[in-house]
Amino acid sequence: MLASRGSRRAALSAAACAALLLAGCGSDGDGAAEQATQPAQVRLYGTDGNMQNSFKAEFDQKTGLLKGMKGTTPLTPLSEDFKNRLSTKDPRLSDFLYAAESYDAVAISAIAAQLAGSTDPAQIASQIIGVTTGGERCDSIAACLQLARAGTDLVYRGVSLNRGGFTDVGEPSTASYGTLHFGTDEQLDNGKTEFLGAGDESTASVKKPPAGKRQTKAVMERSGAPLKLGGLLPRTGDLALAYPPMAAAVALAVDEINAAQGVLGEPVVWVDGDDGTNPATAKATVAQHVNAGVHVIIGAGASGISRAVLPDVMAAGLVLFSPSNTDAGLTTIDDQGLYFRTAPSDILQGRALADMILRDGPSRIALIARKDSYGEGLQGNVRAELERTGHGSGQVRLFTYDPPATPDAPPVDFSGGAQEIKQFGADAILVIGFGESARVIEALAEAGVNIQPQ
Known part of the structure; x- marks a missing residue:
C-alpha cells in the first residue's frame, strides 16, 4: 500500500546549514568551532512520521540502518477486535498509526451531525466538543447514534478517545503514547512497545453544547441529509506510508455508521480525496469537496497541510477534522x-x-527536523524539554532540511548536515520527518556516523 516515490525528495538548499536555529554551522552555543571525537555508538531515534514498518521500504540502498532505532508516536493499546475489523478493509495492514484517531474523527463527526439534526457544518461544529464531554457514556458508534437520535446528551468513548474529552479548542485533553523499537529485521518489535499516558483530564471542556434534536420526520426533512464526509488524507506524497491504516479506519467507521442506520435517516457518503502531502494538491482537493457539497473534511494528514488549506476551508464554511495533526501551534490558530x-x-x-x-x-544530541510546522515545532518542543533538564546549547544542536517540494523533485541532500553532526560528535540523533527522512539517515551513514543497533 506504500506509494513508491523513488527519488522525489527535495534538495537540501545551501541555506539549510544556516538554518541550524543556533549560532552557525559547526559551532557550539558561543559560535566556537570544535572537533569532537566520533563516539563508538550513535543511537538513532524517530517520531510518528517514520516509526512505522513501512519506513524500511523508503531506503534505496542501505540495509540494516533501522536496527534498534527507537521512537515515540501517539498510540493507544488497540484491541484485537478493532485490529481484526480493520483487516477486513485492508488485509495487508502492517501498521496501525493513527487508525484509532481516524476512526474516532469520523465517528464523532457523524454523532455530532445526528445530535445537531442537521448537516450544516456550523451546527455540526457546535456539537463536536460536547460529543466527547459529559452526558451518558456510550462506547460504540451504534450505541451513540441511538442515543443521539433520541436527542440524549452523551459522551463518546471510542478507540483513541478513551479517557478525557476535548478541550475548549477541540483537541484531546489526554493522550496515550507508544515507545517503539525496530528489531533486527527492521520491523517494529511489538514485544518491546510500552504505553505512556499523558495530558490532564481536568482540561477537558465543561461547556454545554446546544441541546440535541430528536430525530423526527420534520427534522430529517430539514436536515440536508445525506451527511457528506470528504477525505483529505495522504494517499500520495512523503506521508503516504501512513495512509493505509488511516484509510482502512475511515472505511470501517463509515461502514459501521451506515450499518447502524446512518445519520439523519440516510447513509453517510464518503467522497475520497488526496492531500498529496503537498499544499497545492490539498487545496485542489478542498475545492473539489466544496463543489461536491461536502460538509466535513477528514484531514489533512500533515499539520503543515492543514495550515495551508484552513483558510480555504473556513471561507467555504466547512469543518476540518484531522486525525493526525500534532503541531502544537494549531492549538491557538484562528479557525x-x-x-x-x-x-x-x-x-x-x-x-x-x-x-x-x-x-x-547521551552527552551530545543532534535534533534533525524537516523544515515545516510539524518538524520544527516538535524539534522546538524536544529542545525545550532537554534544556529544562540542564542540556544546554553545548550539548544539543538543531538541524533542518527542506522537505520535498514536488513529486519529481531531486532527493534530499543532507550530506553537509551529516558532516556537521559527525564533527559535533553526537551520540544521540533524533530524526523528525516522514518517508523522505530515509535520505537523511543514509547521509549520516555515508558520512561515517556510527549508527549502531541499540
Missing part, C-alpha cells in the same frame, strides 16, 4: 471554531521523546 483534531499536541510528544532519549544517557 473560527471549524478545526478539530483527535491527535494530541506535540507538546506532549516532545516530553515523551526527551524522556526516552535521556534515559539512554
